[in-house]
Amino acid sequence: MTNPDRAALRASADSVLARLVGSADGTARLREDQWRAIEALVADKRRALVVQRTGWGKSAVYFVATSLLRAAGAGPTVIVSPLLALMRNQVEAAARAGIRARTINSSNAEEWDTIQAEVAGGEVDVLLVSPERLNNPDFRDQVLPRLAAATGLLVVDEAHCISDWGHDFRPDYRRLRTMLAELPSGVPVLATTATANSRVTADVAEQLGTGAGTDALVLRGPLDRESLSLHVLRLPDAAHRLAWLADHLSELPGSGIIYTLTVAAAEEVTAFLRQCGHTVASYTGRTENAERQQAEEDLLANRVKALVATSALGMGFDKPDLGFVVHLGSPSSPIAYYQQVGRAGRGVAHAEVLLLPGKEDEAIWQYFASVAFPPEELVRRTLDVLGRSDRPLSLPALEPLVELRRTRLETMLKVLDVDGAVRRMKGGWTATGEPWVYDTERYAWVSRQRGAEQQAMRDYASGTGCRMEFLRRQLDDEEATACGRCDNCAGARFEDKVTGAALDAARGELGRPGVEVEPRKMWPTGLAAVGVDLKGRIPPGEQSFAGRALGRLSDIGWGNRLRPLLAPRAPDGPVSDEVVGAVVSVLADWAKGPGGWASGAPDAPPRPVGVVTVASHGRPRLVGSLGSRIAEAGRMPLLGTVTSTPDAADGAASRTNSAQRVRALHQTLAVPPELAAALVSAGGPVLLVDDLSDTGWTLAVAARLLLRAGAQGVFPLVLAVQT
Structure with missing residues (x-):
């Protein structure tokens, strides 16, 4: 493109900017780095990474470039954007510049067919998609190839998410490597972020070059925010x-x-x-x-x-x-x-x-650091389970067979998918059989980097x-x-x-105690695969009432007082008078509140007639004293303890997913004969006392055992819930 042509292009770009920002007199002009990026995309069909502070105007670059490319006959722009709030802002901004934008994300599934038809018909200038869509089987296999073939510009917003060195790495973003490699020659690509250090910048720039044959243009500006x-x-x-x-x-x-x-x-x-x-x-x-x-x-x-x-x-x-x-x-x-x-x-x-x-x-x-990439043993076990299956396994089907909770399992599978070891199909996940190496050095570096970031915040x-x-x-x-x-x-x-x-x-x-604890109402899927004959809805006769906790470990009130008490290596000892007083207050409010036994409602349950504790391997004195103090305050007998075999240490069960946890509890919790006799003799509901509920499954399994042994109702009461 000649210099006069570029001058005309610059004038057109400034005109689009004026419409975008609502400049009535048309005097708005692009910053020089904004123009350099637009020129690279529109005139030179290059790939570019823009690292600039928030508010610099990165969205103006891709909207102006879109308008110019569409005017020249290019296909629609595809923007990969991570958050719904961001998408809504961008659709509104595009409209100001006369750009027709639509989104495909989890909140508008009912519109997807219509939107895809509009894209195919040339009625859409900008299509915003969430990164999760990139590996949805239908979207990946049917929609994405057509988009890659027809797109006039690919934009990766918040591009630091591509890099696992970045602070907000998202496995779905790494699926962009495939799309970048499959783009036709000459399709420009723009990646933008405000939060990338040198290592992340280099990593993203390298990934942008995938399939392009040339280095990406990197435009990095100062990050001061003068306001x-x-x-x-x-x-x-x-x-x-x-x-x-x-x-x-x-x-x-x-x-x-x-x-x-x-x-x-x-x-x-x-x-x-x-x-x-x-x-x-x-x-x-x-x-x-x-x-x-x-x-x-x-x-x-x-x-x-x-x-x-x-x-x-x-x-x-x-x-x-x-x-x-x-x-x-x-x-x-x-x-x-x-x-x-x-x-x-x-x-x-x-x-x-x-x-x-x-x-x-x-x-x-x-807590958030504890959900990092799993150790190699668990990853290999997952690959082995998938490899031995003759069909794709859904997350609910796979979860009982590996010791990972569902959210962590899904994140791990996304990483393995990008690495080529597994593939998401209709109906679930399957192993590809491709060789895969556990990158110990990379995961260790990321962990050390997280520690360094925490120290930097201190x-x-x-x-x-x-x-x-x-x-x-x-x-x-x-x-x-x-x-x-x-x-x-x-x-x-x-x-x-x-x-x-x-x-x-x-x-x-902050001192007001009491959090409702919803009972588990459905058994986790796939229990039959681990030898437990339980499935579907938990029958009403085997389900506890809603329970209560003194507080959440994640809150800033009682959580601050309970965290030191329930920390993994905290010393075990009798419960304090302060905690007992707060628990008694929770019981009083619970009894008189909606659905409480002292509420006076026609369908109110009977008052508890005794206290039962759950055996604790880590905090036996704490749980035992809590149960006895509650029994004393409520003038009820301490009926006994739901026992747990020694090899069922609390920590071992807590590291597993729902199905594995239920399997462990099903095998190890028991109502001893003397407790069963006391339940029948008491002839009423009981308070079930424990220290911590992180998933609710200990309370659910223990309540089922007590109800089957003769309790006429179970009210769970714990010091804390995890979240």
């Missing part, structure tokens, strides 16, 4: 952090996001702030899709002061005037932290960013140097310098003072 003022505020405990939010949330500019590390914490904080009169909404992985969309719209329209969110509200949520981001708890990675705070200040001169670290942060980091929170410079150096930004805006550069902007009223309210909220 952000970063702060860290250390407060004594969770109650002070909640009280601080209650007192100061209204003082923060505009509307914003309060990030928490767990779903439980998000729900707790939302409930408390609402009680304090703040207009907030919860946004987590448990939030229904319609409620998520409403929450996004409410934040965009400033109808709420904040969304209290987990990382489910992360990449790509686009609100240019977002005035603040507060983290109630520290993420485990400075790169993830940089990405999340980057939601703020994209279209305003100043935004506040505040980290309120907590004592529970490290325990939560450890250093960020405690450091005295510039906080923005620290984050930029974590992303290998060679231009990183002191920002002059953060608390270490310019002085603290926030005091740690809270009002007595807010602190009392926070302590009351």
Whole structure:
């Protein structure tokens, strides 16, 4: 393309940008690096990686390029995009530029056939797909080949997810290697991210070159965010952090996001702030899709002061005037932290960013680290099971045969699929028979990298140097310098003072004990394959009532007090008076509440007539004292203990999936004769007492045994549930 042709192309590109950003006078112009990327894609048909800070305008690159390529007769752009919130923002942005965009994702399955017909008919300029679609058998085998053959531009958004060195690696993204290799010659590819250090950048650039025969163009810019003022505020405990939010949330500019590390914490904080009169909404992985969309719209329209969110509200949520981001708890990675705070200040001169670290942060980091790639023995066992099967095995069919829980099993299979060792088919997964090597070095490096990232977050929170410079150096930004805006550069902007009223309210909220424990209602699938003759719905006569727990290990109230008590290597000892008092309070509220035995409802169950404990190999004194103290407080007899054979150590069962856990419990739990006789003699329901419920299967199996032995009902009561 000649220089005059390129000049005309640049003018057309600026015109599209003006429509995209709503520039009425048409004066909007692309940044030079934006134009370089567009020129590479449209004029030179190259592959490019753009690593630029949030708010730089990466989406403008692919929308402008799409408009120019479509005008020249190219096929539709395919954008692989990780989150529904991101997709919704991008569809709306495309419409402003006159670009027709549609999405295929898990929330609109009923529209897929229509959308695919529109793409085939040339009615769609941009098709956004989630990475999970790339390995859906129907989509991969029927739709993807046609898309690869017809696409005019492939865009990989949040491209750091491609690399397992990245902070948010997703196995489904690695399926893009296949699509890149199969693209016709001359189809341009654009990858974009705001959060890639040098190693991730090199890895993604190398993968972009797959099948292209040329190196990808890498455009990497400085990562400073001039509008952000970063702060860290250390407060004594969770109650002070909640009280601080209650007192100061209204003082923060505009509307914003309060990030928490767990779903439980998000729900707790939302409930408390609402009680304090703040207009907030919860946004987590448990939030229904319609409620998520409403929450996004409410934040965009400033109808709420904040969304209290987990990382489910992360990449790509686009609100240019977002005035603040507060983290109630520290993420485990400075790169993830940089990405999340980057939601703020994209279209305003100043935004506040505040980290309120907590004592529970490290325990939560450890929990999420425990779901890393499985050890080689479990991987080989899975491959062996698949290899011996004469048909594809679904996750429910495979799960009982290997000692992995379903979510971890699925993630592992996705990695093996990309490595070529397994393949997802209609009806499940099958082994390919291709040789596969367990990359011990890579997995060990990733584990060490996670540890280094955690230490970096400790250093960020405690450091005295510039906080923005620290984050930029974590992303290998060679231009990183002191920002002059953060608390270490310019002085603290926030005091740690809270009002007595807010602190009392926070302590009351966090100190309020009691979490409902839903009983298991269905046996896990595939038990017959492991020799257990149980399946389908658990009969009402073998099912417990809904139970209660003092708290969740993942919450910021009772969780902070229960985690040290129930830690794997915590010393065993009698339960404290404080815990007993709280458990008695839970029992009182439970009895009088809906469905309780003292509620006065016509269908209320009878009052418990005795207490039964579950044998514990790790904490026998704790569980035993808890049972006896509850029996004493409730003036009931301690009827006995559901026994467990010595080889059924609690930890061994907890590492298995549902089917394997039920098999182990089915073989090892028992109601001794003296307890069975006591149940019949007592003639009523019993309280079943244990320390921790992580999956609910111990309570379900023990309740079944007690009911079959003569108990007339079982009320499970535990100190804590896992999540």
